[in-house]
Amino acid sequence: MTETRSSTHRPDRRRSVRTLLDQTDDALRRGTRPGAVVWPSGFRLLDSTLDGGLRSGELVLLGGSEGSGKTTLAVQMVRNAVAAGRSAVIFSFEHEAGTVVQRLLGLEAAYAAEASDQPVSQAGNVHAFRAVFEAEDPHRQGLAEALGKLPYGRAALTMMDAYAERLHIHEANNQTTIEEIASVVAMVSEEGGEPPMVLVDYLQKVPRPGVQEDETTRVTIVTESLKDLAMEMECPVVAISAADRDSLGSGRRMRTHDLRGSSALAYEADVVLILSSKDNIVSREHLVYDLGAIKIYRRWSVITVEKNRHGSGSAELELQKDFEHGRFHPTMRIVSERLIEERVFTT
Numbered sequence: 001m002t003e004t005r006s007s008t009h010r011p012d013r014r015r016s017v018r019t020l021l022d023q024t025d026d027a028l029r030r031g032t033r034p035g036a037v038v039w040p041s042g043f044r045l046l047d048s049t050l051d052g053g054l055r056s057g058e059l060v061l062l063g064g065s066e067g068s069g070k071t072t073l074a075v076q077m078v079r080n081a082v083a084a085g086r087s088a089v090i091f092s093f094e095h096e097a098g099t100v101v102q103r104l105l106g107l108e109a110a111y112a113a114e115a116s117d118q119p120v121s122q123a124g125n126v127h128a129f130r131a132v133f134e135a136e137d138p139h140r141q142g143l144a145e146a147l148g149k150l151p152y153g154r155a156a157l158t159m160m161d162a163y164a165e166r167l168h169i170h171e172a173n174n175q176t177t178i179e180e181i182a183s184v185v186a187m188v189s190e191e192g193g194e195p196p197m198v199l200v201d202y203l204q205k206v207p208r209p210g211v212q213e214d215e216t217t218r219v220t221i222v223t224e225s226l227k228d229l230a231m232e233m234e235c236p237v238v239a240i241s242a243a244d245r246d247s248l249g250s251g252r253r254m255r256t257h258d259l260r261g262s263s264a265l266a267y268e269a270d271v272v273l274i275l276s277s278k279d280n281i282v283s284r285e286h287l288v289y290d291l292g293a294i295k296i297y298r299r300w301s302v303i304t305v306e307k308n309r310h311g312s313g314s315a316e317l318e319l320q321k322d323f324e325h326g327r328f329h330p331t332m333r334i335v336s337e338r339l340i341e342e343r344v345f346t347t
């Protein structure tokens, strides 16, 4: 994966159908899985739309406007994977590792409150968890004691303890090339004995130092390389993608072609999810007679499944924001309102 596909030297990947059938037969007899490994996202409706979830070998693009919750959703999918016993690695160009951990604590506290049938509003939020990380403690108490003072803080830590060793966060920077990403994924895969789910936050930030090229070329090569990585390492790669600045201000609903940098994004991806705040894309007819409705729509996000190579086509799914706890509410619904092509409000 050093250059574009045409100049990459690869081993012979050809297998006859006879070989494939024999390998499948052999795997079935050994009781192992002959096909792709499916990684549930943990969101039931999204998983059924994707025919089970994310697959090994797949490149999943997650786009959306600034602040729409892309990192939140992707980290929650990663969390659901590791909570279910898998491993994962996050390449975070955007946030420090501590920020991701604080969001995970908020999320776990909210889940713990829900599990005890208590209102989520009672659980410690990300802001409160961040304060623990940022305060100097004159009592020199440990993490468990400090978190224990926050509602559901101890429960959140216990939940995270269960998967903490399987979840890796790589604080990425302008040296975190595609080769570096591949080598970290190989290391995590070897350590864990199985390929991890990979999250790249975000794709346009992956550098190619020392190469003179425009953004389109760089994004094309990075996108192709991430797809290659998914196939070679047999893992799902979720890549967050920034939007074209022009598309954000133009009053249009964001679509796959608005992702920044290259048409390769649409071609290479197996799954494309676009996240929007519902108030930006609900049809005007749902707003004219009920001006208060906009406040309710603001609390919801819509995931548009725009490309779905192995699943049941496109879909519009909605889920409620709980950004204070670094998450979305786990139950999704199918959007019942009509959505628009053009955004109602521009930013």
Ligand SMILES: Nc1ncnc2c1ncn2[C@@H]1O[C@H](COP(=O)(O)OP(=O)(O)OP(=O)(O)O)[C@@H](O)[C@H]1O
Binding pocket: 064, 065, 066, 067, 068, 069, 070, 071, 072, 073, 094, 126, 127, 323, 324, 325
């Ligand atoms: N502690 C918090 N309490 C409430 N809201 C928060 C908190 N931290 C972040 N947010 C909000 O949550 C939203 C989702 O954040 P997230 O980082 O997931 O968005 P994003 O789409 O990845 O953003 P960007 O494009 O800027 O990277 C943002 O609008 C952010 O302002």
